[in-house]
Amino acid sequence: MDKEQRKRITSNITFLKERLGYLDPILDNLLSKDVLSPEQRDRIDKVQPPTPHKKFNEFIQFLLASPDPGTFNSFITALEEERYFNIVEKLNKDGTGRRAQSSLRDRPDNYIRPATSVPRPITAVVKQQQQEHQESAAVTPYKEKPLIRSHTSIAKTSPSYYEDPAADEDEKSEISVPPTPTTPVPRHRRTRSPDAKGPALYVDKVTVAIGQMFAEFSGKLTNDLMDGFERRRHEEKVDIEICMEKKIEEVVEKRIDDKLTAFKGEFEKEKTELNERNEKALLALHDSIDQLRMYQDEYLQLKAKYEQLQETHSKMRDKENERWQRLSSLNKENSGLKNDTEVLRGQIIELRDRVQELESDNRALKDNEIQDQCKINQLVADKEDLLVELERTEREKMDLKLRVDSLSREIEKLLSQQQERANQDDKAYQDALKKQNDRLDELYKVVQALTDRDRQTRNLFIGGNAVTKMARTPSSRPKN
Structure with missing residues (x-):
């Protein structure tokens, strides 16, 4: 066992002492696992006085002094097999054990451990009967007849289970140094709390009644009554x-017949009379005997109630x-x-x-929508202007077509004339042909320009429709 494991046990020593009132199952488990030796188990059972506190202190000393590294784990396993899950959880936590020291002071004083014995008080009636028995035996000795004595065993009177907190602190200091045994510290009986309530007070009353019943109606009292x-x-x-002998002697001396x-x-x-x-x-x-039988029935009833209380305690x-x-589990879920x-x-926060x-x-987007709306309005105005311009260009186009038709007819005429004069080397014809070619180039450029302008006007008109459609779909708005 390492220092950390010893520290866990010593820091929770009061918590363990409160809850481990019956050590025999745990001792048997540790003995089967070779954590405790049979000699150590005998020393724990033969401790004087045989109180649960003394047995617990002796057991803790052997447990802390064990050189086996698996002692702590074996002790935890034994506690789990005996269903002491709260003790296992307390020992498995690091740095705990502070609150367990004050829990003994919060427990009511009328709590009874399951392994305590019932004292047998000696009443005044028993003392008086014993004294009469001794006096009568000294005055008139006689030969007693053999009697069948009933063997009744009464538990040995043990000191009170509850002791003062100072003695508990002394025991704790003794347990922290296991190799050196110390002399037992004198204990003082703690007074019961007058305002104690609950099942513990009922158990205390039951134990007192059982003790009185044992004291008054034990086998010794029955034997004393029969002897008397x-x-x-x-x-x-x-x-x-003696009286008969004296009277017989007097009758014989005086009047045997009358006195007889x-x-x-x-x-x-x-x-x-006899x-x-x-x-x-x-x-x-x-x-x-009937009264003793009645008390025996009451004893059996009290014993059944006591067993029922033990079962309730286990539940x-x-x-x-x-x-x-x-x-x-709730802490884990929390x-x-x-x-x-x-x-x-x-x-x-991210959302x-x-x-x-x-x-x-x-x-x-709203600002962009406003700007786009302004642009759309501007484009609509531009569209109207372009439509007017388009109408004007259409008119010009028609005029140009008419002019082109006329010019084409003139070109055909010139081509026919050129064909006629193809074989002539007239200089004037060459000049006229050059001028004609230049003029045809100009006409071609004009026609080409008109064609390009017509194409641009058509694209602009189609673009105006596209802008109108874009204004109706906000998903296509540009992002800044």
Whole structure:
């Protein structure tokens, strides 16, 4: 066991002492795993006084002094097998054990451990009967008849389980240094709290009632009653025989016949009285036996109630373990929900930033829409101007076509004339042909310019329709 594991056990020593009241299953488990030796188990069982505190202190000393590195894990496994899940969770946590030291002070004083023994108080009635028995035995010795004595065992009186917190602190300091055994510290009985409530007070009352019942109606009391009855009957017999002998002697000396009849009457009278006394004693004995049987039935009922209380205690411990498991699972779920909340908060912040960006984009789009609307209005006006210009160009185009037709006819005429004069070397013809070619080039340029202008006007008209369509679709607006 390393220093960290020892520190976990010593820091939670009060927590362990409160909850480990019955160590036998855990000791058997550790003994089967060779964590504890049989000699150590015997020393734990034979500790004096045999209180749960002393046994726990001896066990913790052996556990902390164990050189086996797997001692702590074996101890944790034994606790899990005995369903002490809250203790396992407490020991597995790092840096815990501060709150467990104050939990002993919060526990009510009437709490009863399951392994405590019931004391047998010696009442004044028992003392008086023992004194009468000794005096009668000293005055009239007689030969007692063999009696069948009932063997009843009563648990040995042990000191109180609850001790003062100062003694607990002394025990804790003793446990922290396991190799050196120390002398036991004197303990003081803690007074019960007058305002204690709950099942623990009921258990305390039950134990007191059982102790009184054991003290008053044990086998020793029954044997004392039977011994006293036999002794008194023997004494009465001896007295009667002495009286009879004296009377017989007097009758023999004086009047044997007369006194014999009187003696017979007295003898019969004494005999009847003795029989009556014997019958009364037998009736009293039967009454005492019936009373003992009744007390035995009450004892069995109290024993059944005590077993029921033990079962209730085990169920409460199981419920506490289940509560610890639910709390641990809820803590895990809570931590997971906290992490999810942090992630969602980050996503919310990102979404807020995105919303702000989209709002700014929306404002920019609105501004662009206004600008586009202005441009559309301008383009509509330009379109109207272009339509007017187009009509004018159409008229010019028609005029130019007419002019081109006339010029083409003139060209045909010139070509025919040129064909006629093809074989002539007249200089004037060459000059005229050159002029004609220049003029044809100019006409071709004019026609080409008109054709280009017509194409541009058509594209501009189609473009005006496209601009109108773009104004109707906001998805095609330009982004700044």
